[in-house]
Amino acid sequence: MISYYTEGVEMPPIQQSEITAWVKAxxxxxxxxxxEIAYIFCSDEKILEVNRQYLQHDYYTDIITFDYCQGxxxxxxxxxxxxxxxxxAEQFQAPxxxxLHRVIIHGILHLCGINDKGPGEREIMEAAENKALDLLTQMRAGTAPTD
Incomplete structure (x- = not known):
């Protein structure tokens, strides 16, 4: 089950049922x-607090993923x-x-076992993100491959 929460911010403009189907795909x-997946959308200040408290990192970031995977x-x-x-989005001149969708799926890709800190891993993660974003586009167009 995928749940969506906010802490100190408004819920972003996403179609939760669409995101849930996409994440599963x-x-x-x-x-x-x-x-059980919980998305918690928050502010910079909250993510900095989480980063300091749980990871002992003193910087802002776009996503922190806590992994509870089993098998x-x-x-x-x-x-x-x-x-x-x-x-x-402004820095990369992206919509x-x-x-938002790139970061939403970035965390899922981490949970699926893809890393982005070691040599060459960032490129692998970016390719996986792009492939996932393409799948979302295909799902929206009704052209996604089916099993």
Whole structure:
């Protein structure tokens, strides 16, 4: 089950049922099933607080993923800073919605086992994000491949 929460911000303009279906489809491409996933949309200040308290990191970030996966079932809490997403969208000259979706799926890809900190891993993550974003576009157009 995927749940959507906010802390100190308004809910972003997403279609929760669409995102839920998309997350399940992306997880399925990695032979994973979706367990309990909680998206917590928040401010920069909240994500900084979480980063300091749980990870001992003293910086802002767009997403923090807490991994509770067991076997092939993904589960976790995903804190997403809408402030940082807005800043990144401006910096990368990308639509806000695209950057929001990229970060939403970034956390899921981490839960599916994709990392982005080691040599060459960032490129692998970016390719996986782009593939997932393409799948969302296909789902919206009704042209997504079916099993």
């Amino acid at each position: 992306v997880a399925g491409t990695y032979d994973k099933r979706v367990g 092939n079932r993904i589960a976790g809490d995903l804190f997403i800073s809408l402030d940082t997403i807005r800043t990144n 806000y919605e695209t950057e």
